Amino acid sequence: MRFSAVIDRSESRPSLSDLRGGRDTPLRFEPIACRFMALASEKGSSYHLAREATMPNRTAVHSELYSPDSNDNPPLNGGKCRACGYVFFPPQRYGCESCGAPPEKLEAVQLAGRGTLHSYATVHLHMGKDIETPFTIGLIVLDDGPAISATLTNRTDEGLAIGDRMKSVLVTTATDQEGNETVELRFAKAGAGK
Amino acid sequence: MKKNLRDMRPVYVVGVGLHRYQRLSETPYVTLGLTAVRQALGDAAVEWRAVESAYIGTALIGMAASRPMLRHLGATGIPMAQVENASASGSTAFRQACIDVASGLTDVSIAVGVDKPGPFAMAPGKARMRDLVGSRLVPFTHFALLAQEYMTRNSVSADQIGMVAVKNNRNGANNPYAQRQKPRTLEEVMAGPAISGSLTRLQCCPIGEGAAAVIVASDDAIAGLGIDRNRAVRVIASVTKTEQIYRGAKNFDAELTRETVEQAYREAGVGPGDLNLIELHDAFTIEELLYVEAMGLCAPGMAAGAIAAGEFDIGGRCAVSASGGLLAMGHPIGPTGAGQIAEITRQLRGEAGVRQQPNAKTGLAHMVGVGAVCVVHILRKES
Known part of the structure; x- marks a missing residue:
């Protein structure tokens, strides 16, 4: 069982149920980066090769916002207005909110998955049937400009402080019987040295 | 040439009415x-x-809510329209009624807010612009984020923010139209249940059912219909704006409020020091602190101290949410903005009973709504 070491490690972490799927399924809550690193050390080879050979299909919860195949610290799909330079997230093709330029002037840009924590809130109560509490939302000002809201990898705000450096990570939120995974982009505190 | 409301025919509030805000019941909206x-x-x-x-x-x-309700007053054939502007629906209905009278299209118009909780659709989700959080980020979390940022930036505690609910529940306890009519201690407010971030249940407004109605009239109507001029309250500014782009994570609720209130001050020829009472969008405790600062009632970061000192109590320098505000009177959505006008009118007439702010001459009503919109009215009792 190739992934057993990784799975063991993930199960020792706080788990977060799939916020979209059924709440009865206990789900791993594991930054994909850990999996890549484990694979790379196990095989002694590039994780790209390892993935081609062994990884099941992966689907992003928000396929238009990021790639499910990104590696550590995935970028976000944003937009930019060629007329005025305004950078925005989420991407849209309706027209520029800043200058009103038409869709032809809007282009897709990738926004680095790095930013600064502007605020955070741990949600204790939620009416959504499939949303398990607590979970924590962060308001992050991306280094590339836009302020975005994101779910943080930690359920609670323990250890968080406004001004913390944050980075994107992909989190596995569901795995089906064939091993196909659903992944979601969340944010975590950027670790020291990263 | 463009005109402000004040350059047009004077508009007066001449009649106000409320149905108590309350939990969803079997009572028909009619x-x-x-x-x-x-x-x-x-x-x-x-x-x-x-x-x-x-x-x-x-x-x-x-x-099509209007005529099935209003026909029971006698079908007079008058123009009727529903006004939907999220939380500011009632405020916007009031503005439309004021514009009719000010422009000379009518001499007497009415704004009615009425709503009952139930399944409803939200348009923004249909724009097909998903973000990363979707329904995980509901309004109380949006304001919990603002609260955390405010506490950190201004070294303010969660208890200090909770004091807003203590004050507004104290006011609501004396308002027979309020959904929450119980005074609450800070301990009760902070005891929970926790909702999001530092916000507890009593720091979030109840959404129930209710109704509010405001009749506005011209000088001609006051004279012609024999309305008591001494009880008429003039509308001296009506301003509404929508969100623009604010750089970075600047707090758009506060910025939009600042812009809208500033324009209302200019049009009315008043400043924050002239206000004797304010009804504002205190759907969550933190909002009252943010908005009194945005309105210029105190310097940034100083609102919590001003509340602790009683400056915004009934009897203080400016009574904020004398009705109980959204936190205690409640926020049935459609009625809320019209209900604010009812409270300010009663206060400026000196008819607010135990909630009376002494010598109230000028009052401001403020609502924000998802979208984001802001509507501000300033009313004055002319002697």
């Missing part, structure tokens, strides 16, 4: 609305047949 309208008609001492246009602020009931 009964809620008619209760408020009949009370407003009685307050103004005018007949329904004198009303020449009607705007119904409602967001949750559904399409």
